[in-house]
Amino acid sequence: MEHVLKVENLSKNFNDVKALNKINFDLKKGEIHGIIGANGSGKSTFVNILFGSKHIRETGGYEGDIFIDNKRVEIKNTYDAMKLGIGMVHQELVLLGELDISSNIKINRENIIEKTKIFGDFALVDRTKNEADAKKTLLKLGVDINPRIKVKAISTNLKQFVEIAREIDNDKLKILILDEPTSSLNVEETKVLLSNLKGIAKAGISIIFISHRLEEVVNICHRVTIFKDGKIVNQYDKDDYDINKMTMDMIGKEIVQVSKKRKNNARENILSFNNVEVSYGYGHYENISLDIKKGEILGITGLAGHGQEIFGYGLMGLYDMKGDVVFKGEKIVPGDIETLIQKGIYLLPDERKELGLLLDRSVWENLVFESYDEQNRFLKYPVLGKLSPLNYKVIRGYSNNMVEKLNIKVRDIDQKVMDLSGGNQQKVCIGRAITIDPEILFVGEPTRGIDLYSKEIILDMLLELNEERNTTIIIFSGEISELKRVCDRIAVMYRNRVFKIFDGDFESEEFSLALSGRSLEGV
Ligand SMILES: Nc1ncnc2c1ncn2[C@@H]1O[C@H](COP(=O)(O)OP(=O)(O)OP(=O)(O)O)[C@@H](O)[C@H]1O
Secondary structure, eight states: OOEEEEEEEEEEEETTEEEEEEEEEEEETTOEEEEEESTTSSHHHHHHHHTTOHHHHTTTOOEEEEEETTEEEOOOSHHHHHHTTEEEEOSSOOOOTTSBHHHHHTTTSOOBOGGGGGGGGGOOBOHHHHHHHHHHHHHHTTOOOOTTSBGGGSOHHHHHHHHHHHHHTOTTOOEEEEESTTTTOOHHHHHHHHHHHHHHHHTTOEEEEEOSOHHHHHHHOSEEEEEETTEEEEEEEGGGOOHHHHHHHHHSSOOOOOOOOSOOOOOOEEEEEEEEEEEETTEEEEEEEEEEETTOEEEEEOSTTSOTTHHHHHHTTSSEEEEEEEETTEEEOTTOHHHHHHTTEEEEOSOHHHHTOOTTSBHHHHHHHHHHHHHOOSBSSGGGGGGSOBOHHHHHHHHHHHHHHTTOOOSOTTSBGGGSOHHHHHHHHHHHHHHHOOSEEEEESTTTTOOHHHHHHHHHHHHHHHHHHOOEEEEEOSOHHHHHHHOSEEEEEETTEEEEEESSOTTSHHHHHHTTTOOGGGO
16 A cells, blocks of 8 residues: 655654654555554644644644655645645534534535625525535434534534544545544444444545544554654554553553442432423423432443433533422522532533633642632631632642642643643543542543543542542443443433433343333333
């Protein structure tokens, strides 16, 4: 196979951080090439260079040589990259929520009504043709959806497909870069995407596929390259794949999977949703009830789009929730965030970037700001409340400890969160939730974007929080195998309702059936 891309001695420093160190890499026509590595190993930096990202340009560019179709090229910005036939879908989705699906897919490539072309900039967009194109492209990815729906009203998983469709709709596309494209998809959607990616590669487009999910990587990639601390440490051809060896290359040690040791037998409800109504965008849920027991870890799962997030999002005001919610025997008002936080209820949403971090602030501020702001902790003179200066000595000690415990890769705790890799930002969010020390913690997709080793650390810290402080934890997630390891009970959502709650019998046939809304009686 001929090369579409070759990279020689590619390096990138961010001040004193060597994010990439003399990388040599090649990509063949029609190849799906996997890139794997721990959080902060340089994967995103590499593909951001290839896509001419602003972040690279504003921090002094890159060193080394990039060849496309055997011709040396300079990629100074995204426009250069696109002209060279490079398309990319980032970890953080970048879509225009107010526009509909077709407008997002056809952005900068709109069909124009022939007769109006004489008006130049004022020519009219041919919406019908745009919609037809968008629909056709989405179908190539196995998605059948009305392209007129506004993007803000669709779920994260569908947004992921829309972003990929935007890239493959470009008939000049040669190289498609996908940075963790399946992290917000469930098992079924992942299958659909992976099999369609194989088809896209067969049609001659080369794909760079970054993922922390090794089973997927070995399933679809023709080759896999392993990054560690900014260097390439190994490369595997399809016939030589060995997940254990690859893990060793990435992490340098074997991974021990955590699982829950004790079972929570509490019968006392700490929080009850009684026939509540929840709505957002086009989603509407009625007569939904759920009892959460004191001190348990409750998993809420289901296919994406079936509402696993509605309790946390509804209670904390991200969705509109109406109805009867009872906390420790007292009615509480959904959406009254200040009171809810004071009562010790905290939500760590699954879309962190939009809803969580103070990106231009330091790691330590992100870890502790809510604790000093809402809880008057980490103050030098607590009696003075908000008038007190912060106790920096305690904060620094605490933050350094948290960084070490959560294996957050940082230069130091003063580093701005926006300069951390995606996975390490995620760990800061988890650290903040742990710092708040809530009585009830709702957490969405806690291990999304996290490498194999750090996943276990995060699960272990959630277990520790639950066991040592008796925190009631509700994890809403599509990572069913992880939920099975740490939860006391798992509620399965199906089509806008709680379909069934399982208490320990997670390996049963009934559990598997429930995920697709079926029960034993119906088999
Ligand atoms: N602007 C910046 N300033 C300082 N360091 C940076 C900056 N951007 C990235 N880095 C550092 O470069 C290193 C590589 O980060 P990168 O985002 O490429 O990792 P990654 O392998 O993609 O990680 P993840 O799996 O978490 O997405 C990290 O140590 C990160 O902190």
